Amino acid sequence: MKWTRGMIGVVLLLMSAFSAEAAMPQQEAVSQFVLGNQAYKEGAYEKAIEEYRAILEGDRENGHLYYNLANAYFKNRQLGYSILNYERARRLMPRDSDLKFNLAYAESLVRKTAQPEPAGFVSEMISGHVNFYTLDEMFLMTTVLVVLLGAVFLMSRFLKWPRVMKTVSRSVLIILILVYSIGLILKVRVTADQAVIVSNTPANFEPLETATMRFELFEGMKVKVLRYKDGWVKVERDDGLLGWVTQTSLEEI
Amino acid sequence: MCMLLTAAPAQAQDISIEATVNVNRIPLGSAVNLTITIKGTQNVSAFDLPPIPDFDTKFIGPSRNISVVNNQYTTSISFTYSMLPLKAGKLQIPMLQVTIDGNTYSTDAIMLDVYDPAVEGDGPQAETELREKIFVQLQVPSEEVYINEPMQVKVFLYTSGVAIRDIQYPKMDMTGFIDEAYEQPRQYQQVIEGKRFEIVEFEKSVYPTRTGELSIGPAQVDCNIVMRNNRRRGSSLMEDDFFSAFFDRGEKRPAKLLSDPVKLTVKPLPKEGQPASFTGGVGNLDFSADISPAEVNVGDPITLRMKIQGKGNLNAVAFPELKNSDQFKLYDPIIKEEGRVKTLEQVLIPKSTDVTEIPAFDFSYFNISLNKYVESREGPFPIKVSPAEQDGGLTMVGGLGQSSIIVPPEQLGEDIVFIKDSPGKFHRLGQRMYNSVSFYVVLILVMAALIGGYIWYRLTHRLETDSAFARKLKASKLAKRGLKHTQQLMEQGKEQEFYDETFKLLKRYLSDKLVIPAGTVNIHQVREKVKDLSFDEMILSAVKTTFDECESIRYASARISNGQMQATQSRVQKVIEYFERKVR
Known part of the structure; x- marks a missing residue:
């Protein structure tokens, strides 16, 4: 069930691809970026945010932009938006050390409701693998490996490889394909519908102002979006608790 | 002076008791051994002597004895005590009473002559107390001190004519004071009132911590006094002074020497003129x-x-x-x-x-x-x-080369890392490789190439390994070529050669196509091979006709019209086409 959901996620991402509108020219985006940096250096963080956002509104993005925007939000004491944009940057440049540092620091400032359980070695390894690549890289890796498997299969036929060589090369490739395709599916599953709380909010039992509060969500926390309904969002917290929050209190990554 | 002894039931022997000393005249500072011997029983446990004035007593040990005199069997037990006279003069060990099994026995009193060796000659003995030959004094520099004022407290141990060993540092009651450790004690000699004293001086700093009347001491010095054993003096060469001293054979007797306490008045510090920084x-x-x-x-x-x-x-x-x-x-x-x-x-x-x-x-x-x-x-x-150096150059700290430079634990600042200066390449929102058309085009091409490669492989592989397949595959090609050739022969009007070639062509084709050995191709073989394929009977008869026709013309060499050749050509063509369609 979960796997099929993952696959559907991949397909949806593929379909959401082509929306052609005139995007901001590359040159303009660069100058906007430089303006934002200047404002940041002068300490005018709100202005920097504005400049950076203009690029996004011009339908342009990249990792550096999200990173700088997140920095500006951080300095402007908007922890939620800061983490949101760090996360967006992470999807584009997951191995950037500055980003990792800043995100970790920003997350350390998020109010914790419960001490997270220390991750086991295996889950640590899996999340390390999943987080090391961008979705694109993971996807490319999987396809390249599949193609490579085909090529190796052909080559082994044409060149009449010995049986051992055939078996070893194929099983290595198949294991790698499994590793990457499972990683890919996990990544799609994890990243799909992730949202960051941008303002402290109660999570209610029902999508009503008058409903009983179940738990509290703090700025910067990450939740999973399950459903939208009339300006309310059903979210799932890390520990599996569900609740309804207003749509304005979170933003999807 | 009575002692009640719990003795086991004694045999009905005559019990007698006596006390003896080993020597009657001793110098002050030496001890005599007092032995109490109980005859007639051995079932008596050791007992302490009651306090005896002018003596300090110490139990040394028991000894048991059995003697046979005139067939009389006598058992006895003796208890030996070391008696240290505390002063010189004529002293008496009084009668001692011992109660055994309800009967009381008493010893005789013993007189001792204790002389002071410091007094020359055998003249009349002054009454000298041991306390005057070994004693402790406590001294403070002043009887009035300020609170917290440091003062040197001294303890003097005086000895004259008495050998002492194992001197401990003085102990004293220091309530209301803080004291430091003793300094190294000093040792010297001094003559006081004509007597030469060995003096050990202890000193330490003391601070009173509260005001009012305080007292220090008494100071207690523990040591061992070494007794001279008079009994054996000069009795043998081996036990002369040299050897005694060498082997430290003198008996050690622990002693607690107490000084008098000292009273002190501790004054508070004056309030007036006290600075703020005090x-x-x-x-x-x-x-x-x-x-x-x-x-x-x-x-x-x-x-x-x-x-x-x-x-x-x-x-x-x-x-x-x-x-x-x-x-x-x-x-x-x-x-x-x-x-x-x-x-x-x-x-x-x-x-x-x-x-x-x-x-x-x-x-x-x-x-x-x-x-x-x-x-x-x-x-x-x-x-x-x-300002802090920007280029992170080396900064020398301290610079005096002290070994005691303190390295404080490093406190790292906490903040985010600076923004990125380079904009990098912007792409459209949400534009990813996995949703770009060109990626999929390339992917499809690559996959197609792979599939093509595989098909190619299968083909070449089969041609190499499956000769029947190879022949089948060749058959149509050869047939086409053959038909072209026969067409030419027909146009040139070479009827003999035409039928020769047509016959060969058809035979070869059917042999390849139906996998029949080339020499054995005939209509029956063909029928056999295609019986499962629901073949058109017309075609089979066409094959038969062609075979018959070719046979007859090849051997009859009759004149054949161009029209007949045409018909044969088209029939063969039709047959091959049908076979191509029907036989895969």
Whole structure:
């Protein structure tokens, strides 16, 4: 069930691809970026945010932009938006050390409701693998490996490889394909519908102002979006608790 | 003087008791052995002697004895005590009573002559007490002191004509005082009232910690007094003085020597003239402070050192505090006290370049000899704080090569890393490789190439390994070529050659197509091969007709019209086409 959901996620991402509108020219985006940096250096963080956002509104993005925007939000004491944009940057440049540092620091400032359980070695390894690549890289890796498997299969036929060589090369490739395709599916599953709380909010039992509060969500926390309904969002917290929050209190990554 | 002894039921022997000493005349400072012998029983346990005036007694041990005299069997037990006379003169060991099994027995009194060896000759003995030959004195420098005033307390151990060993440091009651460890004791001789004394002097510093009437002492010195054993003197060469001394054969007798206590009046310090900086120091103290280095960058440490030394209650003295401490990041000071010196080392880190000095430190104490408060001031220390170095160059800290530079634990700042300067390449929102058309085009091409490669492989592989397949595959090609050739022959009107070639062509084709050995191709074989394929009977008969026709013409060499050749050609063509369609 979960796997099929993952696959559907991949397909949806593929379909959401082509929306052609005139995007901001590359040159303009660069100058906007430089303006934002200047404002940041002068300490005018709100202005920097504005400049950076203009690029996004011009339908342009990249990792550096999200990173700088997140920095500006951080300095402007908007922890939620800061983490949101760090996360967006992470999807584009997951191995950037500055980003990792800043995100970790920003997350350390998020109010914790419960001490997270220390991750086991295996889950640590899996999340390390999943987080090391961008979705694109993971996807490319999987396809390249599949193609490579085909090529190796052909080559082994044409060149009449010995049986051992055939078996070893194929099983290595198949294991790698499994590793990457499972990683890919996990990544799609994890990243799909992730949202960051941008303002402290109660999570209610029902999508009503008058409903009983179940738990509290703090700025910067990450939740999973399950459903939208009339300006309310059903979210799932890390520990599996569900609740309804207003749509304005979170933003999807 | 009575002793009740719980003895086991004694045999009905005559019990008698006697006391003896080993020597009757001894010098003061020596002991005699008193032996109490009980005859007639051995079932008596050891007992302590009651206190005997002018003597200090110590039990040495029992001994059992059995003797046979005139067939009379006698058992006895003796208890030996060491008796130390406490004064010179004629002393008496009184009668001692021992009760055994309800009967009381008593010993005779024994007279002892104790003389003072310090008095020359055998003249009339002055009454000399042992207490005058070995005693302890406690001395304080003054009976009136200020609170916290350091004073040297001395304990003197005097001995004359008495050998002592194993002297312990004096113990005394020090309630209301803080005391330090004893200094190394001194030993010397002194003649007091014509007597030569060996003196051991102990000294230590003491501070009264509360006011009022206090008392020190009594001081107690534990030691062992070495007894001269008179009994054996001169009895053998081996036991002369030299060997006695060498083997330390003298008997050791533990002694507790007590001094008189000393009374003290402790006065509070005068309130008037007490400076604000006073922290409780009393004595004669010297204060100094310094810093290093005086020029630093922001964030670099400055080491502050302060020293208080001299005579005084160092452990009660506090160092002055830094006044503008909010301008510095302070680390915990390290305070050490060694002998008469107390030091403080503290690391300060100036928070900004605005800090220009470390303000002066005021220290004051009450000087005992001047009887007033004394103030001293160190500093202020000007410092120069430069902005932190940008290029991360090396900065020498301290620079004096001290081994005691304190390395403070590094406190890392906490903030985010700076923004990215380079914009990088922008792409459209949400534009990813996995949703770009070109990627999929390339992917499809690559996959197609792979599939093509595989098909190619299968084909070549089959051609290599499956000759039937190869022949089948070749058949149509050869047939086409053959038909073209026969067409040419027909046009040239070479009817003989035409039918020759047509016959060969058809045979070859059917042999390849139906996998029949080339020599055995006939209509029956063909029928057999295609019986499962629901073949058109027309075609089979066409094959038969063609075969028959070819046979007859090849051997009959009759004149054949062009029209007949045409018909044969088209029939063969039709047959091949049908086979191509039908047989795969």
